Amino acid sequence: xxxxxxxxxxxxxxxxxxxxxxxxxxxxxxxxxxxxxxxxxxxxxxxxxxxxxxxxxxxxxxxxxxxxxxxxxxxxxxxxxxxxxxxxxxxxxxxxxxxxxxxxxxxxxxxxxxxxxxxxxxxxxxxxxxxxxxxxxxxxxxxxxxxxxxxxxxxxxxxxxxxxxxxxxxxxxxxxxxxxxxxxxxxxxxxxxxxxxxxxxxxxxxxxxxxxxxxxxxxxxxxxxxxxxxxxxxxxxxxxxxxxxxxxxxxxxxxxxxxxxxxxxxxxxxxxxxxxxxxxxxxxxxxxxxxxxxxxxxxxxxxxxxxxxxxxxxxxxxxxxxxxxxxxxxxxxxxxxxxxxxxxxxxxxxxxxxxxxxxxxxxxxxxxxxxxxxxxxxxxxxxxxxxxxxxxxxxxxxxxxxxxxxxxxxxxxxxxxxxxxxxxxxxxxxxxxxxxxxxxxxxxxxxxxxxxxxxxxxxxxxxxxxxxxxxxxxxxxxxxxxxxxxxxxxxxxxxxxxxxxxxxxxxxxxxxxxxxxxxxxxxxxxxxxxxxxxxxxxxxxxxxxxxxxxxxxxxxxxxxxxxxxxxxxxxxxxxxxxxxxxxxxxxxxxxxxxxxxxxxxxxxxxxxxxxxxxxxxxxxxxxxxxxxxxxxxxxxxxxxxxxxxxxxxxxxxxxxxxxxxxxxxxxxxxxxxxxxxxxxxxxxxxxxxxxxxxxxxxxxxxxxxxxxxxxxxxxxxxxxxxxxxxxxxxxxxxxxx
Amino acid sequence: xxxxxxxxxxxxxxxxxxxxxxxxxxxxxxxxxxxxxxxxxxxxxxxxxxxxxxxxxxxxxxxxxxxxxx
Numbered sequence: 001x002x003x004x005x006x007x008x009x010x011x012x013x014x015x016x017x018x019x020x021x022x023x024x025x026x027x028x029x030x031x032x033x034x035x036x037x038x039x040x041x042x043x044x045x046x047x048x049x050x051x052x053x054x055x056x057x058x059x060x061x062x063x064x065x066x067x068x069x070x071x072x073x074x075x076x077x078x079x080x081x082x083x084x085x086x087x088x089x090x091x092x093x094x095x096x097x098x099x100x101x102x103x104x105x106x107x108x109x110x111x112x113x114x115x116x117x118x119x120x121x122x123x124x125x126x127x128x129x130x131x132x133x134x135x136x137x138x139x140x141x142x143x144x145x146x147x148x149x150x151x152x153x154x155x156x157x158x159x160x161x162x163x164x165x166x167x168x169x170x171x172x173x174x175x176x177x178x179x180x181x182x183x184x185x186x187x188x189x190x191x192x193x194x195x196x197x198x199x200x201x202x203x204x205x206x207x208x209x210x211x212x213x214x215x216x217x218x219x220x221x222x223x224x225x226x227x228x229x230x231x232x233x234x235x236x237x238x239x240x241x242x243x244x245x246x247x248x249x250x251x252x253x254x255x256x257x258x259x260x261x262x263x264x265x266x267x268x269x270x271x272x273x274x275x276x277x278x279x280x281x282x283x284x285x286x287x288x289x290x291x292x293x294x295x296x297x298x299x300x301x302x303x304x305x306x307x308x309x310x311x312x313x314x315x316x317x318x319x320x321x322x323x324x325x326x327x328x329x330x331x332x333x334x335x336x337x338x339x340x341x342x343x344x345x346x347x348x349x350x351x352x353x354x355x356x357x358x359x360x361x362x363x364x365x366x367x368x369x370x371x372x373x374x375x376x377x378x379x380x381x382x383x384x385x386x387x388x389x390x391x392x393x394x395x396x397x398x399x400x401x402x403x404x405x406x407x408x409x410x411x412x413x414x415x416x417x418x419x420x421x422x423x424x425x426x427x428x429x430x431x432x433x434x435x436x437x438x439x440x441x442x443x444x445x446x447x448x449x450x451x452x453x454x455x456x457x458x459x460x461x462x463x464x465x466x467x468x469x470x471x472x473x474x475x476x477x478x479x480x481x482x483x484x485x486x487x488x489x490x491x492x493x494x495x496x497x498x499x500x501x502x503x504x505x506x507x508x509x510x511x512x513x514x515x516x517x518x519x520x521x522x523x524x525x526x527x528x529x530x531x532x533x534x535x536x537x538x539x540x541x542x543x544x545x546x547x548x549x550x551x552x553x554x555x556x557x558x559x560x561x562x563x564x565x566x567x568x569x570x571x572x573x574x575x576x577x578x579x580x581x582x583x584x585x586x587x588x589x590x591x592x593x594x595x596x597x598x599x600x601x602x603x604x605x606x607x608x609x610x611x612x613x614x615x616x617x618x619x620x621x622x623x624x625x626x627x628x629x630x631x632x633x634x635x636x637x638x639x640x641x642x643x644x645x646x647x648x649x650x651x652x653x654x655x656x657x658x659x660x661x662x663x664x665x666x667x668x669x670x671x672x673x674x675x676x677x678x679x680x681x682x683x684x685x686x687x688x689x690x691x692x693x694x695x696x697x698x699x700x701x702x703x704x705x706x707x708x709x710x711x712x713x714x715x716x717x718x719x720x721x722x723x724x725x726x727x728x729x730x731x732x733x734x735x736x737x
Numbered sequence: 738x739x740x741x742x743x744x745x746x747x748x749x750x751x752x753x754x755x756x757x758x759x760x761x762x763x764x765x766x767x768x769x770x771x772x773x774x775x776x777x778x779x780x781x782x783x784x785x786x787x788x789x790x791x792x793x794x795x796x797x798x799x800x801x802x803x804x805x806x807x
Contacts, residue, residue, distance in 0.1 A: 061761040065754045094787045095763045123788070252749060255760035259768070284773070284790070293777045385792050389778035392794070495797055496781055497758045500790040 001049040003162050004079065008072060008103065009087035010096050011058035012378075012501035014115045018087055018145035019055040020513055022155075029517040037071045040517075046155050054081065060095070062102045064215035067428060076108060077199055083161045085154065087113045090120035090127055090142070093271060097262045100136070104171040107201045110138045111158045113150070117142040123281060124274040132270045137171065146507060172203065175257045179210060179250060182238040186210070186231050195227045196220065209235050210250045283378075283502035291382050300383055304401070307374065308410055311367040311417070312444075318362035326355030341542075349538035354531055358523070360416050360695070365519045367406055367417040372514040374402075375424060376506035381498060388496060394478045395485025395493065397430035404434075408441035409474065415439040415692055419699040420522065427494030433481045435703050436713055439692035440477040442470060445641035449687050452645055453680040456666040473688050480720070488712075522699070533694050537639045540610040541632075541647075546603055554600040561592055601650050610635045624686060624725040625679040625733075634686070640693050678737045682729040689721035743771040744803040751800035763787050764801060 009015045019027070023042025032039045040055040056075060057068035064070050076084065084103055088096035103110045114129050133140040139157040143150035174180055186206035190197065196205060196219065208216040209231045220228035239250055246253075289295055330351045337343040374380045380399065388398030400422075401409075407418025418438040425431040442450070454465045485491075545551075562570060572586045582590060605611050606628070614631030621631050629651035636647040649665050652672075669675045691714040692700065701710035746768045749759055763786060764770070773783040773790055780795045 061757070063757050063761070065757055092787065092789045095789065098761065098763065125788075249752065251752075251757065252760065252765075255757075256765045256767075259763060259765045287774070287790075291774065291776065291783075296777050381792075385781060385783070386776050386778075388794070389776060389780045495755045495758045496792065496794045497755075497762060497797060498792050499762070500783060500792055502789075 001159075001162075002052070003049075003082035003159075004052045004054065005044075005158055006054050006056050006076065006079075006081040006084045007087060008056045008076075008084055008099070009058060009113075009115075010060050010089065010092075010099060012499060013058070013087050013089040013092075013096060014145040015055065015058055015087045017507060017510055018113065018115065018143065018151065019053065020507075020510055021145055021148040022151060023053055027513070027517075029521065032071050032075075037067055044155065046152065049159070051155065051158075054079075059099065061099060062106070063211070064213050066426070068426075070215060076103075076106065083109045083111055083158045085111050085113055085158055087115050087143075087145070090114050090117045091123050091125055093120075093125075093127065094259075094262055094266060097265070098258060101171070101173070101258055101262065104136065104138065105173065105207065106204050109161045109164075111154070111161050112136070112138055112140040113145075113154050114140055114142045115145050118144050126272045126274070128270050131268065132265070135265045135268060135270065173257060173261050175210075175254055178238055178241055178245075179253060179257075182234050182250075183207065183210060186234050189227060189230055189234075193224065193227050195231075196223055206231070207254070210238070211254055212251060281502065286503055287382070287500070290379075291386060296382075296386055300386055303374070303379065304383075304405055305410070307367075307370045307402075308405060308413070310370050311363065311406065312413065315362045315366040319359060322359050322362060323355070326351055326359070329355075344542070345535065345538055348542075349535040350531065352534065354534070360414065361519060361523060363414060364417045364420065364522055365515055367421065368515045368518045369511060371402065371421060371424065372511045373506055376504065376510060376514070378501040378503045380424060381500050384498065385500060392493065392496075394482040395430070395489075396434055396478075396481050397425055397427050397494075397496070399425045400430065400434040403438045404441060404474075404477065407438040408443040408446075410470075413441060414443045414445075415441065415696040416522075416699050418443075419696055419703055420518065422703060423518075429485065429489050429491050430494060432704055432709070433484050433489050435700060436484060436709065437477040437481045439696050439700075439713065439717070440473050440480065440689055442473050442688065443641065445693070446687055449637075449641065449644050450684055452648075452666050452669070453684055456670040456675070457677040457680040469684065469688065472685075476689060533698075534639060537610075537636070540613075541605065541608050541636060543608060546600070546607050550603060550607075551600070554596055554603075557596050558593060561589065561596070565589060598650075602652070605632060605647070605650050620722075623729065624682045624722060625729040626683060626686070626725075627674050630683060634690065637687070638691055638694060640695070641687070644687065676737075678729060678732040681732065682725040685728050686721045686725040689717055689724060691715075691718045691721075740772050740774055742805055743769065744805040745769050746801060747804050748802040749800060750802065751797070755797060755800065759793070759797070759800065762791055764791075770803065 007015055007019055019040065019042065022044045026044075027040055027042030029038055029040050037057050042053050042055075044051045044053050054075070056072040059066070059069045059072055062069055062073050064073070075081075086100050086103055088100060100110065100112060112133075114127065114132075117127070120127060127142075129140040129142055139161060141150055141154045141157045143154055145151075175183070183203070183206045186209060187202050189195070190202040190205055195202075200208075200216075205216065205220075209220070212235070217228070217232070220231065235250065242248055242250060242253065290299055330347050333343060333346050333351065337346070371380070374383070380402070383401060384398030386398065387401050391398055391400050402424060403418045403421040405413065406421050407413045407415045415438055418441065419435050422431050422435040422438070425434060450466065450469055454462055458465045565573075566585075569583070569586045569589060572583060573590060606615065611628075611632055614635055615628040617631045618626075618628045621627070626634075629648060632651055633644045633647040637644040645665065652665065652668050669680075691697070697710045697714060700713050701707050704710070746764060746766050748766055749756060749764060751759055764784075768786055771785040773785045775782050776792075781792045782795055782798055783790055783792045784798075785791075
């Protein structure tokens with residue numbers, strides 16, 4: 001037998017744990033078509049039967065208000081899984097059954113997993129699962145997802161539901177006389193004309209109309225406008241009547257009756273409590289300290305710093321390994337391939353580009369591991385709870401803080417994992433505003449640029465400047481978030497209404513699966529696009545090559561230099577390899593040769609498309625005090641911000657400059673007549689705010705679900721950065737700096 | 738309501754998405770709630786109902802009418 005089973009349930013009911021326990025490593029994660037809601041699928045085999053298990057997004061209800069709910073609903077309607085396993089948290093039965101009821105009303109073949117039965121028992125809650133099963137008319141199986149106990153019974157019960165084809169009855173709940181009469185009338189009309197009955201059960205359709213469900217109403221209008229209008233007029237009639245008689249509306253009354261139904265079921269001997277139901281449990285005792293007015297923020301600061309430390313310090317070693325591996329690959333190519341364009345494309349385009357992406361992998365794994373611990377343990381919800389008041393001012397959500405910190409809110413993060421960290425945000429508008437503003441934080445790749453400029457021009461106030469840069473980036477990001485939320489992502493804030501789940505010890509297996517699936521998605525998506533873009537950028541900075549007459553000039557310079565040499569020195573240079581100690585005379589000549597190489601590299605860079613672009617932009621960038629050399633470096637910085645320092649080095653004829661050791665470049669800038677502190681300030685502002693590097697852009701596109709937002713972040717950020725740096729430069733100039 | 742105070746919900750006056758979210762979480766007339774605490778900045782507020790903890794912003798809680806126990 002082969003069948004599809006859908007897992008559904010409230011968030012925090014142990015759904016994912018059960019899914020992991022059923023499918024183990026045989027699962028894969030993707031997105032639902034067209035949206036960024038995660039779709040997890042896996043295979044479970046029992047006695048030669050193969051079950052395709054789909055983990056639906058966790059929801060509290062099946063309205064059309066959130067993307068998750070629409071996705072879950074559409075999946076059930078369109079894919080028609082053989083059975084829905086509804087996981088309910090036994091210690092929180094009343095609220096969990098609200099969703100169950102909606103599945104049954106939809107006419108779905110349901111099987112209930114009464115999960116965390118052990119926890120309920122320890123809380124003094126006793127549940128008669130047989131009585132529950134009898135009253136609801138669906139099988140109920142007690143389970144403990146953490147230990148996997150009960151999962152075979154559960155699948156057996158699900159199989160029975162599968163085999164009982166057509167034998168299920170739709171539950172008809174009474175919603176009071178007014179609504180019931182309306183529903184009956186609507187159902188009759190729906191049946192009569194066959195209004196969308198090919199996809200939806202008739203009673204459910206009537207109910208959705210009564211609940212003013214936007215999605216269904218839109219569909220109805222498209223399919224049969226006349227009937228849709230008739231149904232809507234009945235709803236209006238009922239609504240008006242209710243407004244007059246009980247001062248309420250259909251949606252509210254439907255919810256009341258559903259909860260009323262659940263309570264009446266539970267009262268029929270299903271549930272019994274010993275002790276006070278709302279007494280404080282261990283979790284609440286922990287919360288007394290953890291979200292305490294004074295201790296709470298301090299603990300939070302410590303935890304966030306800890307996460308940051310964990311992500312960026314401990315990942316250093318594996319990051320160094322990957323870097324070393326790509327360095328070694330570059331070296332191998334350098335040694336065994338003949339010189340030429342192909343070789344430099346493979347080294348600078350392919351290996352550096354892909355290496356740049358894969359270099360992030362350990363970092364991302366560490367961050368996701370850390371976040372998974374906070375998320376699975378329930379602490380993340382507390383962070384959102386404590387910080388929401390602050391972030392709400394800017395149109396964001398309490399959970400946004402995580403993304404900002406990982407991106408470099410404490411200087412030296414990375415926007416790539418930051419953008420991905422916005423996944424923990426459930427409110428769509430707040431999430432979009434967060435992921436568009438996190439690239440303003442000072443990531444580890446921008447820091448060398450700041451360090452270089454600060455060292456050159458503000459050496460005596462180094463620490464103060466770096467601190468100011470961090471503060472400015474926070475202020476900028478939050479203000480831009482506010483701006484976005486009042487313009488392009490306008491809309492009321494998503495209701496905060498959030499459950500504070502009890503603290504739970506995360507399972508190690510769950511953490512590993514969580515971490516790996518997110519990391520793998522990053523590798524898969526980022527890796528492919530980035531290879532293409534890095535080759536294009538390489539081409540932009542290489543082509544067209546210097547014309548022959550100019551190369552000849554540099555060649556002639558070299559020849560001239562060589563011609564003046566004695567045979568000894570010439571011979572010594574010929575024979576020398578990297579690392580050989582040279583005599584003083586030879587060293588002087590060697591340096592001169594390097595200078596010619598560097599000058600040639602500078603000329604070539606200026607001649608390339610990127611170089612021409614930078615030179616062409618000079619008329620514009622003059623306003624911000626930036627010259628063509630800086631422009632090219634900034635163009636290169638789009639590949640990765642690390643490139644800025646390296647490219648500046650080439651543009652100033654220094655040859656390759658190591659971003660970690662830029663003293664020589666810093667000295668040149670400090671002495672250059674083009675540069676003064678104000679120029680440096682203008683550049684700092686520009687680098688802080690301009691287009692995110694393309695790895696981040698690719699991630700933004702993935703997380704926001706369309707190229708539109710990726711493009712937006714490139715164009716908007718660059719315009720913003722330019723405006724700000726022009727403002728800084730012009731105001732500074734007028735003030736006489 | 739003050740911290741640690743309990744009461745019974747009399748009416749929910751919110752409509753639309755907020756109203757739906759509030760009701761989905763079991764805040765319907767007749768439900769008993771207790772104020773469990775507040776965030777360090779006094780907002781949002783944490784409520785205890787039906788054995789679990791729910792947080793919502795003060796502005797959202799304004800739509801919930803409660804008959805407070807003495």
